[in-house]
Amino acid sequence: MSTLVCGDCNEGMARMRSGSVDIIFTDPPYIKNLYAEAYQVLARHAGRLLVPGGYLVSYCPQFHLPVILRILDGSGLAYFWLCAQLNSGAKTIVWSRNAMCGWKPVVIYQKPPVTAPNQIFIDVLRGVRAKAFHPWQQSIHETLHLLSRLAAPGALVLDPYAGTGTNLIAAQLLGMNYHGFEIDPATYRIAQDRLTQRPLDLAVYSEATT
Template sequence: MTTQLALDTPRIDHADALTWLADQPPECARAVIYDPPYAVGSPVRGRDDGAAGSVAGPFGFLHRTLELSSHTLTPGGIVVIFADWRRMPDLAYIASMVGLRAATQVAWVRSRPGTGGLMRSAWDPILVAARGTADAIDRAAIPNVVHADYPSRRRHPYEKPSTVYQHILARVVRPGDLVLDPFAGSGSSAVAATAVGGVWRGCDIDPAYASAGLEAASRPAT
């Protein structure tokens, strides 16, 4: 069973994701929101430990944090993996290496396209990977497409609308289930987790965004 935490409100810690995930009890969470710094052209956490001017460090970081995320899941729990089309194949492979199974992929579609050369980006993939078989609440015909635009005033450069998280979490999170977010940023995933009756905990390495996340957690879903 999911560990029940006596928390009246969502909690966000100022911490490094690696340390924070390692401190979580095994099999404590029904879902992990996994939205890391997945670019490989710039250092992770301000450190370039790659060879010959490349940044190889992020791949080790992604592998370890996904491995720790898997360790926190209850059987049937899920990791909701965010990345762009360039990095998703790498993350899908890493997920399989740490014992997670691809359950589905969601297309997050936006009406306001972003940047792009050949074409402007108007959607991103979201991989839902499970520990074993995803424990869906029911067999309702829920599409694997969610339509939601970025907030008009983002508190974090990579803030996602809470409806994107809620579309997925509503399939597996039951009242009292724990949802973890080791890259919490603005804290918008807390809105979705609490909306479906879950208990949310997150962390962020930047203390400024940790404070923003605490504020966001009390706002209604948009």
Template sequence: MSPARPRVQDGHLVFEVPALPNGILQGDCLDIMPTLPAASVDLVLTDPPYICGYRDRAGRTVANDNRADWVAPAFHEVARLMKPGSLCISFYGWTATDTFFGAWRAAGLRPVAHLVFCKTHASRSGLFRGMHENAFVLAKGHPSMPAEALSDVRGWTYTGNKLHPTQKPVEELVPLIRTYCPAGGVVFDPFAGSGSTLVAAKSVGCRYLGIELDATHAATAEKRLC
């Protein structure tokens, strides 16, 4: 990936950021993100591991879900890649809220909204039945207001987790991208899983780039994007 190229515009030095390719990159986002140009992403929409040791009914797990040392360096790079005035919408595990919040603050990202996605089924049961997902909306700088703001209480379509143990529904991601990414902008997901964010971005005519550590999930995402 070539670096940003400087040029003079109206007497000021500005940088032309190389266009990111559409697609999915297989590998560790901590290795790949530093190779991407700064200020090249219009919206980050991502579902990182929740740091909760998740295991589904079939015994499937999520890579790096049992450790937290990746969180701060990953979101440091995410913030570097975001354009000024852009948003990062990140799902997170509520049991690791302190870890995620500390990483976001350290990266210079400012919480501007909190989303709750209401499920019609319980994904777990204990003292309470777990029937929602959470996501924080984080700003780099001061984002522009949308023409029509979405509700921060959202619906949820159950995917059956057929392609990934924590597969997110494309139907619920599309409105977020359509509302908070400029037309034709770049949507980035450094924890792409089976590629739901990328599929949603493609469906509304945005450019997209994802990174996925697991080779099998990366291959699934690539097939969905064909």
């Protein structure tokens, strides 16, 4: 069964059953000075919730990667891989480094035992710019690629920081179940709308237009 809850993921994940999640796929909020808290919450719950061999996949801000890796190293999960999501469209400049950001890190950890997924994944991911629903929205292409390689249809995908629901929609498209949390009611409603969208019923559409 798939659900999206409007609420705080720290409280929500504490109520979830141990070993009930096949893969956590998420994009935590990046709020200056507060970003670490979101990864600490992930580190607190991921080890208990994941099945053995289950993956945690998370977008990370490039600037704070060392701190985030230290937090996740303390989660009981094992470092697995680092992927690069190539940025399309306008590129942000981090002026304190004079660095123009051409890619965003996506880290993968695994709950031991460390095992290879059944299918090969590529670690350089290219999506398209997708900001129609929210400035923080990610494109679905990277998620579809990694999720389809790291989990199987029927798996339970958890996104604690669901935003507009991109990762949950990918799970739905791949025949997986999902559980999501989103704390902001307006963003939660956008995600709900996106998740309940159905392809146009062409039979009904053609009747209505002929």
